[in-house]
Amino acid sequence: MTTSLDTGFEQHRPVLLGIGYRMLGSFADAEDVVQDAWIRWAGVDHETVENPRRLLVTIVSRLAIDRMRLAHRKRETYVGPWLPEPVRTDREELGPADTAQQRDTLSLATLRLMERLSAPERAVFVLREAFELPYEEIGEVLHLTAANARQLHRRAGARLTADRERFAADPGSHRELVDRFVEAARTGDRDALQELFAQDVTLWTDGGGRSRAALRPVRDADRVARFLTGVLAKYDEIDLTVIEVNGLAAMVLILGEYRQVISLETADGLVTGVQMVSNPDKIRRALR
Structure with missing residues (x-):
C-alpha cells in the first residue's frame, strides 16, 4: 500500500535521479544516492517541511558530492578510459529536458567533459544549467x-x-550521421566511415577491465576508421541497432558474445567523438 510518505517522495524521483546522474555520470550510483535520500526523508518530520522538493534536492546534491569525491579516487585506478554510463532515456525519466540547454547537460558528450570539473563546480553547473536554480538557492x-x-x-x-x-548538433543531423555510421559499419566500408569523421575525431573505449577495449583513446580520422573496421572484420555477423541514449540516437553493437553501446559526438555535419562502452556493469540496463 502506497503511503503519503512514498507519494511525496516519488513525485520528485525523476528530478532527484536527474541530479544524481548528471553529477555522477552513473545511473547505478544515482539510484544509490536517491535510495539514501529516501532513508533520510523517512526520518524527517514532514509537517515542518515547507518545501519538500528543495529539501530533497539539497539532500541528493550533498550526497552526490560526497560520492563524487570517492568516485574520483576510484577512477584513478580504473582500467582504460572511464566513460559515463549510457541511459535509455526512452525508458527512464531524468529530470527536465525541455530546453536545448537541459538536454545538453544529459548528453554523454557533456557528461564526459564534466569529469574535468571539481565536485563543487559540477554540482553548481548541474543545478544551474539543468535545473535552472537561482544562485541564492544553489548557495x-x-x-x-x-x-x-x-x-x-x-x-x-x-x-x-x-x-x-x-558537439553542438541538432537531433536531426545527429540521427542522420548515426544512420550513415550504421550503414558504413555493416558493410565494412572504411572510406565511408572515414568520410563521417572530423580530422581530429577521438574514439574512447570503456571496458573497465571487464571487456576487450583499447586502453588509450584513438585519435585521427584514418586511425579511428581503421580501428573500427579492424574490430568489425573479425566477425561474420554484425548486429547493429539504433536506440535512444541520453536523449540522442545511439547504437547497440552485438558481435557474438561481445556487446557494447556506441554513441557519437557530432557537430557541423561530422562525427567529432565516438564513445564505445562495453563494461557489462555499465550497459546492462541499456541492453534490457
Whole structure:
C-alpha cells in the first residue's frame, strides 16, 4: 500500500535521479544516492517541511558530492578510459529536458567533459544549467554564498565551453550521421566511415577491465576508421541497432558474445567523438 510518505517522495524521483546522474555520470550510483535520500526523508518530520522538493534536492546534491569525491579516487585506478554510463532515456525519466540547454547537460558528450570539473563546480553547473536554480538557492543547497556559486558556475562554464562547441548538433543531423555510421559499419566500408569523421575525431573505449577495449583513446580520422573496421572484420555477423541514449540516437553493437553501446559526438555535419562502452556493469540496463 502506497503511503503519503512514498507519494511525496516519488513525485520528485525523476528530478532527484536527474541530479544524481548528471553529477555522477552513473545511473547505478544515482539510484544509490536517491535510495539514501529516501532513508533520510523517512526520518524527517514532514509537517515542518515547507518545501519538500528543495529539501530533497539539497539532500541528493550533498550526497552526490560526497560520492563524487570517492568516485574520483576510484577512477584513478580504473582500467582504460572511464566513460559515463549510457541511459535509455526512452525508458527512464531524468529530470527536465525541455530546453536545448537541459538536454545538453544529459548528453554523454557533456557528461564526459564534466569529469574535468571539481565536485563543487559540477554540482553548481548541474543545478544551474539543468535545473535552472537561482544562485541564492544553489548557495543554500551547497553551503555557499550566492557569489561563490556564481563564481563556480562561471569557472565550470569556462572549462567546458571550448569543447562543448565541438558537439553542438541538432537531433536531426545527429540521427542522420548515426544512420550513415550504421550503414558504413555493416558493410565494412572504411572510406565511408572515414568520410563521417572530423580530422581530429577521438574514439574512447570503456571496458573497465571487464571487456576487450583499447586502453588509450584513438585519435585521427584514418586511425579511428581503421580501428573500427579492424574490430568489425573479425566477425561474420554484425548486429547493429539504433536506440535512444541520453536523449540522442545511439547504437547497440552485438558481435557474438561481445556487446557494447556506441554513441557519437557530432557537430557541423561530422562525427567529432565516438564513445564505445562495453563494461557489462555499465550497459546492462541499456541492453534490457
